[in-house]
Amino acid sequence: MTDRVVVGxxxxxxxxLLAARRSAPPELAGRWELPGGKVEPGESAEQALVRELREELGVETEVLERIPGEWPLKPGYVLQVWTARLVSGEVSPLEDHDALxxxxxxxxxQVDWLDQDRPAVALAARRLASGEADRGGPKPRGSGC
Known part of the structure; x- marks a missing residue:
């Protein structure tokens, strides 16, 4: 049986880099993650990420590339992380998060990342520090988070 993919x-x-603080479930609340969610049947990982970021943050994004690797979550689920850039909208914690x-x-x-996000965050941070991550895009208004 294939593991179900969760995209971050x-x-x-x-x-x-955007960090989102979990508000639920209780065992994850207060810790930080890369936002995202489950890939639904018939959906590509990229489509799922765009949908999840729209639902969770209220923004439109462009998926850029997958960060190499796959990280186990709860049994039956694996995390895959993609880089993305903000296209339009203001990030706001609409679902599953109480702060951004x-x-x-x-x-x-400086934030307490969820354990399963740490390897991908380290790779994303390396890309950011090297300047290969950010491809531009509009400045988010009101994102004084």
Whole structure:
């Protein structure tokens, strides 16, 4: 049986990475993650990520590339992470999160990331620090997170 894919988005804007603080379930609440969610039947990972970021954050995004690797979650689920850039909208914690923060490379280690997100965050941070991550896009208004 194949594991179900959960996609996470390393969302970049202006040299920063977006971190989302979980509000549920209780065992994950208060810790930070890359936003995203489950790939639905008939959906590609890229389509799922665009949909999930729209639902969770209220923004439109462009998926750029997959970060190499796959990380186990609860039994039957694996995490795959894609880089993405903000196309339009203002990030807002609409579902599953109670706070959002745009983090510059030196700030990325200052939040308590979920264990399963840490390897992908490290790779995303390396891309950000090297300048290969952020491809531009509009400045999010009101994102003083």
């Amino acid at each position: 988005g390393a969302l970049y804007d202006r040299g920063r 923060r745009w983090l510059s490379p030196p700030e990325i280690s």
